[in-house]
Amino acid sequence: MSYDRYRKFYNAAAFTVTALCAGLTLAVLFFVLGYVTVHGISSLSWNFFTRLPTPVGESGGGMANAIVGTIKLVFLAAVLGLPVGIMGGVYLAEYGAANRLGFFVRFAADVINGVPSIVMGIFAYTIVVLPMKHFSTLAGGVALAIMLIPIAVRSTEEFLKLVPRAVRESALALGLPQWKVITMVVIPTAFRGLLTGVLLNLSRVSGETAPLLFTAFGNRYWSSGWMNPISSLPVMIFTYAVSPYEDWHRQAWAAALVLMILVLVTNIGARLIMRRGVAVS
Amino acid sequence: MDTLLKSPIIRPKVHEESPAPETPPSKDMGKPAEKIQDPGLQAKKVFAYFGAKPAIRNITLTMPLQQVTAIIGPSGCGKSTFIRCLNRMHEVVPGARMEGQVLLHGKDIMDMDPVAMRRQVGMVFQKPQPFPTMSIFDNVAAGLRLNGMHNYARLEEIVEKSLRNAAIWEEVKDSLSKPGTGLSGGQQQRLCIARALAVNPQVLLMDEPCSALDPIATAKIEELILQLKKNYTIVIVTHNMQQAARVSDNTAFFLMGELIEVDSTQTIFTMPKDKRTEDYITGRFG
Numbered sequence: 001m002s003y004d005r006y007r008k009f010y011n012a013a014a015f016t017v018t019a020l021c022a023g024l025t026l027a028v029l030f031f032v033l034g035y036v037t038v039h040g041i042s043s044l045s046w047n048f049f050t051r052l053p054t055p056v057g058e059s060g061g062g063m064a065n066a067i068v069g070t071i072k073l074v075f076l077a078a079v080l081g082l083p084v085g086i087m088g089g090v091y092l093a094e095y096g097a098a099n100r101l102g103f104f105v106r107f108a109a110d111v112i113n114g115v116p117s118i119v120m121g122i123f124a125y126t127i128v129v130l131p132m133k134h135f136s137t138l139a140g141g142v143a144l145a146i147m148l149i150p151i152a153v154r155s156t157e158e159f160l161k162l163v164p165r166a167v168r169e170s171a172l173a174l175g176l177p178q179w180k181v182i183t184m185v186v187i188p189t190a191f192r193g194l195l196t197g198v199l200l201n202l203s204r205v206s207g208e209t210a211p212l213l214f215t216a217f218g219n220r221y222w223s224s225g226w227m228n229p230i231s232s233l234p235v236m237i238f239t240y241a242v243s244p245y246e247d248w249h250r251q252a253w254a255a256a257l258v259l260m261i262l263v264l265v266t267n268i269g270a271r272l273i274m275r276r277g278v279a280v281s
Numbered sequence: 282m283d284t285l286l287k288s289p290i291i292r293p294k295v296h297e298e299s300p301a302p303e304t305p306p307s308k309d310m311g312k313p314a315e316k317i318q319d320p321g322l323q324a325k326k327v328f329a330y331f332g333a334k335p336a337i338r339n340i341t342l343t344m345p346l347q348q349v350t351a352i353i354g355p356s357g358c359g360k361s362t363f364i365r366c367l368n369r370m371h372e373v374v375p376g377a378r379m380e381g382q383v384l385l386h387g388k389d390i391m392d393m394d395p396v397a398m399r400r401q402v403g404m405v406f407q408k409p410q411p412f413p414t415m416s417i418f419d420n421v422a423a424g425l426r427l428n429g430m431h432n433y434a435r436l437e438e439i440v441e442k443s444l445r446n447a448a449i450w451e452e453v454k455d456s457l458s459k460p461g462t463g464l465s466g467g468q469q470q471r472l473c474i475a476r477a478l479a480v481n482p483q484v485l486l487m488d489e490p491c492s493a494l495d496p497i498a499t500a501k502i503e504e505l506i507l508q509l510k511k512n513y514t515i516v517i518v519t520h521n522m523q524q525a526a527r528v529s530d531n532t533a534f535f536l537m538g539e540l541i542e543v544d545s546t547q548t549i550f551t552m553p554k555d556k557r558t559e560d561y562i563t564g565r566f567g
Contacts, residue, residue, distance in 0.1 A: 098375035166406060167410055170412070170476075172399065173404035174400070174423065174476065174477065175480055176427050185414075
């Protein structure tokens with residue numbers, strides 16, 4: 001075989017293999033989306049969004065409490081976790097880029113990111129549920145916040161690092177103190193990126209199940225305040241899916257579809273924000 | 282537009298008008314006028330390091346008031362590192378440090394608060410970098426506003442004056458609220474100069490301010506430098522020897538982190554004392 005033919009053969013082979021893998025990735029995504037849609041859509045009704053769950057056998061029940069529960073839990077996680085995560089990320093990008101504390105914080109964030117989420121659940125259980133002696137929305141929020149912090153730290157850092165050094169240096173050279181450079185120049189420049197990161201992070205924790213199992217626990221009714229156990233979509237999916245009842249299985253599919261659409265919409269929203277972003281040259 | 286027409290042909294003449302500085306910066310640049318007058322900006326035995334590696338060694342150089350000092354030399358000779366030592370921007374690079382003294386009006390800048398000192402020693406960078414989220418007006422006002430000045434009438438006045446001084450007012454006066462990043466490269470660089478001027482520095486450091494610009498924009502910036510030196514002490518790093526010859530009063534030649542020779546620009550370009558300077562200027566290496 002001449003060198004030319006050999007080169008063309010390898011080029012074609014490499015293209016085919018990588019394109020097949022890319023196609024496979026896309027196929028899996030569409031398969032999941034399609035499968036959940038097909039199974040879930042038939043059980044979706046107005047009742048699903050407005051009614052409480054009904055006992056087995058009784059039709060017309062919904063998951064209104066779980067939808068609100070998920071929103072409450074994610075909100076609490078955002079309130080507790082985002083400030084810490086974002087400011088930690090600012091530290092890493094702006095102050096701790098090369099120092100020892102920065103190295104350890106980055107390392108710790110990556111390690112915590114890799115810890116199975118159920119371990120985070122146990123941790124939240126130990127520090128919140130045990131002292132309070134009951135499951136609560138607060139405990140669930142804390143568990144999700146612990147999940148959220150490391151990913152928020154890292155995504156904030158990554159988006160801030162996209163701001164060119166020259167922007168920081170120009171601002172410093174004007175005789176601005178560093179905290180003003182960060183708050184008035186760097187963060188506004190990276191703002192859309194940071195917002196995108198926040199949305200993606202929140203959509204990621206909104207689907208967490210394991211940390212909620214023994215913190216927020218679950219609730220078949222409305223949960224008032226922040227101190228009572230609360231229902232959430234992922235836990236409902238888990239509970240209903242492992243139950244022996246056909247009716248509950250259908251409801252679980254519907255809940256999965258709703259959760260998936262929530263995540264999808266957030267992701268699309270994040271992409272849109274990013275695309276319209278100021279071009280950071 | 283008229284600045285366009287009187288391009289390089291005229292410039293040497295402008296230079297001839299001001300060739301000989303009052304204090305002849307001959308033989309020993311470290312000492313000349315210390316007692317007589319304010320010596321401007323002086324570097325004394327400056328060493329700068331990245332990690333353990335010295336980037337510049339033992340630089341002693343006086344940059345006289347209201348004159349343009351050009352620093353020339355091949356890539357990697359420490360020109361930029363040196364100029365960044367003059368407003369303590371060198372130390373913001375992780376792992377970088379500096380030794381020796383830099384005196385501004387006789388006071389060591391290492392004893393001053395770096396933030397306050399940088400307002401006296403402004404800087405223009407190689408690549409023009411307007412703040413991406415800010416309008417033209419806000420870019421120029423940034424240095425003052427973010428340091429707590431909110432008197433709008435006063436800000437407007439200073440912004441206009443700075444843009445005029447940077448010779449860009451006529452081009453942007455009707456679009457002050459548009460983003461600064463929408464301007465052309467040459468306009469962005471003049472905007473950056475206006476931004477630096479707005480905080481009213483005494484010294485302006487320019488780190489290859491024209492290397493990202495086309496010849497027309499370069500001509501405008503050079504024109505501007507000649508205007509600015511009436512009020513500012515200017516230090517300019519440049520790769521372009523013609524540029525150094527056109528705009529500067531004194532020229533310092535750097536090679537491999539050391540200062541080889543400094544003298545009036547005319548002397549450097551006509552009868553340099555060091556063989557290496559001559560080789561560089563005549564293009565025999567570098």
